[in-house]
Amino acid sequence: MSALLEVSDLTAGYGQVTVLHRLSMAAGEFGNVGLFGPNGHGKTTLLRAISGLLRPNSGTIRFDGEPITGLSPRAIVARGLIHVPQGNRLFPDLTIADCLALGAYSAHARPHEEANREKVLSIFPKLRERWRQRVRTLSGGERQMVSIGTALMSHPRLLILDEPTLGLAPKIKDELCAAVLAISKGGVPLIVVEQDVEFLLELSQHLYLVNHGEVATEIRPGQTMDHAEIMSMYFGH
Incomplete structure (x- = not known):
């Protein structure tokens, strides 16, 4: 299987x-990818570059x-990279129903709208209960469910x-971690940035420690690495 x-x-x-300093990584070859490392060392910048929100100075990204x-975010979304x-960047006056419908706007997603809606509501049953509720009235956890649900609609x-x-x-x-695991088991490959190392170890088969804008350590499937060793790398002890 290639990346x-x-x-x-x-x-x-x-x-x-x-x-980011000549950073290289791959995803999709060994299952889910987990990215971890100190705050402010390039993880979010990497994701922004991958999704077209930030134009790189040099290097290549292939999907x-x-x-x-250098493609626009819209063009990248149309290819299925979501x-x-x-920060739950949603339109506050839209309802949950509106947000999920908006997620299926692309030609790539539109034929799958009904099936994906049922998938989202099975993973996040709270969204079905609050279907006509406006985003601004939801809790932080519920807004995150809407964000991920909207992405799945794409x-x-x-x-x-x-x-x-x-x-x-x-x-x-805990509810959200269980939902992310359910998404993975449903066949969607993931790249996840997360500070909870225990969750990353449960979710990911392939880990990258990002430090000072570089991949400091790569952990591939089959490499034995326990929580204590990863925390030691994380904190530099």
Whole structure:
């Protein structure tokens, strides 16, 4: 099985500040990918570059063998590469029903709208209960469910989640982790940025430690690595 996503020698940043330094990684070859590492060291910048929200300074990004470096976010979404950023960036006055319908706008997703809607509502039954409720009236955990549900309506071939459990209460976090595992078992390959290393170990077969804008360590399937060793790498002890 070849990699669905390939990032090679990627350099990117903001203005005069370079954040990523010739970073290379791949996803889709060994199952789900987990990205972890200290805050502010390039994980979100990497995801923004992959999804077209940030134009790289150099390097290449290929999806399903085709170059996507520099394409618009809309063109990348149309190929089935879907990114759920941090922060529940939803339209506050739309209902849950409106948000999910909006997620299926592309020609790639439209034929699968009904099936994907049922999939989303089976994974997130709370959304069915609040179907006509406006986003601004939802809790943080419910808004995150809508964000991920809207992404699933886009019929992803690869789904990127940037810290999906950030700031959530423990009970809601557990519900969301279970939902992400259900999405994976449903056949959607994932790239997940997450500070919860235990969850990443349960979810991911392939891990990258991103530090100072570079891949400091890559852990592939079959490599034995327990929680204590990963935390040691994370904190540099």
